[in-house]
Amino acid sequence: MNRANGVLAVACAAQFMVVLDVSVVNVALPAIQADLRLPAAHLPWIAGAYALAFGGTLLLGARLADIHGHRRTFLGGLALFTAASLLGGLAGGGAPLVAARAVQGLGAAVLAPVTLTVLTAAFPEGPARVRALATWAAVGLTGGAAGNLLAGALTETLSWRAILLVNVPVGALALPVAARLLTDAPRRSRRLDLPGAVLATTGLTCLVYGLSQARARGWDHPAPVAASAAALLLLAAFALAERHAPSPLVPPRLLRSRAVAVGNLVTLLAGACFQIPLWYFLSLYLHHALGYTAMQTGAAFLPHTLLTLLVGLRVTPALMRRAGDRTLIVAGALAAAAGFGWQSLIGPGDGYLTGVLGPAVLISVGGGLFTTPLTAVVTSGVPEADAGVASGLLNTAKQVGGAVGLAALTALAPDTADPGRAFLACAGLLAACAALALALPSAGRDQQPFGGAGEQARLDGGEPVGPAR
Template identity: 60%
Template sequence: MGLGPTHESGGAPDTARQPVPGRRASVVLWLACAAQFMVVLDVSVVNVALPSIQDALGFDAVGLQWVVGGYALTFAGFLLLGGRLADLYGRRQVFQWGLTLFAASSLAGGVATTPGLLIAMRAVQGLGAAVLAPATLTILTTTFAEGPGRTRALATWTAVSSAGGAAGNLVGGVLTDTLTWRSILLINVPIGAAALLAAARLLPADRARGEARKLDLPGAVLATLGVGALVHGVSQAGTHGWHAPTALAGLAVGVAALAAFAAVEVRYATAPLLPPRLMRMRPVWAGNAVMLLAGACFIPMWYFLSLFMQDELHYGALATGVGFLPHTLVGIATARLAPAVMRHTGARTLIVGSAVLSAVGFTWQGRIETGSDYLEGMLGPAVIMSAGMGLLITPITATVTSGIPTQDAGAASGLMNATRQIGGALGLAALVTIAAAAPGTTASYRAVFVAIAAMCAGVAALALALPASRDQDRQ
């Protein structure tokens, strides 16, 4: 893809980068995808194990939510910092840091005997994920030159990410039922160790930049505080209402910290965490706006579909996981198809079309009736909405990462990941409020899915602000 404008002063591309040989590039791709799969999987893999965790460690209802929330909060809060670390300290080294932190905290969490230790290790896991996730995307965008090769790599990365998000409930159910809840964390240890060995052998060494000694610590603190407080405030609004003191305090702190962060980046930082030149690039600001709204649609989707299957269809944990297989398989297949479609339509047209397709699927899902079975109430909408989702994420990612100088690739990756997570938190809080206002269980799900359909239509409209693809993007 070549959607970006010409590079601005201070953001010249790294023209010294050499192409990575085909076989080695393929191995690097799958290494990055394996790490991303772990990160996304662990967002949801604990959901079905929560009752077992509560019984084993004696959690109360308030503490139990932090087994999920602790990971999500630090993951979202540290993404901007994690992305910039890869730019300043080297992609291979930061990738290894993230893997080590993630695997070590998984081990400690898997053997935890107290609620406090498990929550703390889940938070550290989220920190490791925030370092690791941007590094995986940065490795891809610096390994594959812009064009069809990079688009195919991003499609594979997107498909694996979708599979990780959808497979969390299934993997968690299988491991918890056949082994123990501890296995959902301990399984990361051998996978992480193998990935570490592979990274040491396969990832090309890249030296730290001179600005590494000037890491923007004030910006890092403000960005982490701002994103973390914003996500916390929004989650509290979804649980306790928008007028709850904890929600208002979180939102106020988040907005104030992010405003201060913007001032620091523009006026004071010598090596900004988020270089202002990035936000002057149309693919970056417009693409992240689209990603924000897309995250608000698709991240909460799994939450409400899971509840629907358990509340309305009366499925258990394992059956719920199996019920997500059509969503997973269709999402993977269409994500892999996205590069071929992009060659004929361009990224912007594909984003608009796939968002409209998802809107149709969610509208159909919003017509569910009380007593509907899986075939009547879910299978058809699952195919349509998941096809739209699978086609959508690859062109957005390709757009946001196009034209980015190599030295800013990590910052761009961290920003895109953070934008998606913030969108998911905002969307979940808004949709929980909509569900609570609708009378009756089935009616509340109808209202939620129709609202998601409307937001998907908003994604299509917002995508019109993206730059049109150049002719060469379709070759």
């Protein structure tokens, strides 16, 4: 195995663990409650502590890679995530488990953006990078389904503790391999934008917290309203502060790129359907309407996982050599929209074959088609000095999209045995993604030089940065 393929292997292993742990505890919550004798009110915190810390600190974690180097950041994030998984698996009560899940989320926020950054550094633009991005994207797409399957199998055969402890040997094996394979590009001296980091982290944390509370308590409760209002104020202050910061957390020049701005908006809307909501609503439908056990529910997602892997790894890279990236993004979004539209017809009387498997084909094919070219468009042409924060923006858009989507969709479809209206809304969001994608440049064809023609973005100390080659 050459060095680039080794980097791909460790980056995908890390990405798989990060995405897996977004959903892995959901199926095991009844077993956790019984074993630790927890009141029902504690369960949302076990599920939500990870997402709260992850979504709230992603931008900060992304910028660390640009400041301290890809290798050091990757190893630090992986070590923190692995150690927190061990502590969570050994937790003897609800409070230590919630704390461990929050630290896992912090490790994931450092690790997730840099997994993409090390790939774009290891693979130059061209067919090799496309194949690497396809693998990375497919791993991310299948992580949620695999989390349900793995959690069901481990909980029923071993213990709920195994769903966290399984990360420990993976992390322990990946750490020395990553230490040997990863290298750091020369770094420019720059300071961390501490005011921006505080505003972004607290703003995103308040947003995720407010949405989780809205889902649990409703918008008539003061907690979600206050948290959401605070989030809007903090994020507005962050946007204003970034315009005047000497070393901004999110350089304004990034958002002047049409690929970055439009691509992240498309990612946000797609995340509102794929990241969390699809697995949430289907899991509860299978449990409540069809009476599936944890193991059966996990197995029911196998078609989603296998089809996404097949399309993402084999079909999409081949099509990207023949069709424009923008064309594949539009086609994939429309196919997924059709699948969600079909899924919206689901009802309490439908079985697995008619209610789940048919729509799964279109949803999985669509997701497998558009994720890799969208990632390629958003990351192409970004200067190396901003690669970490560009990856962080992409991951933040996915996570915030999932949190926003779940909060809105659960309010729209409170009856989890009949989630048709939620899936119909997803179909509409993905149709909007297809329309927005028409404004994207096509990576490798009509991609504009980063920052616009003639622009020379400057880093700290006035050093010019041109397009990535």
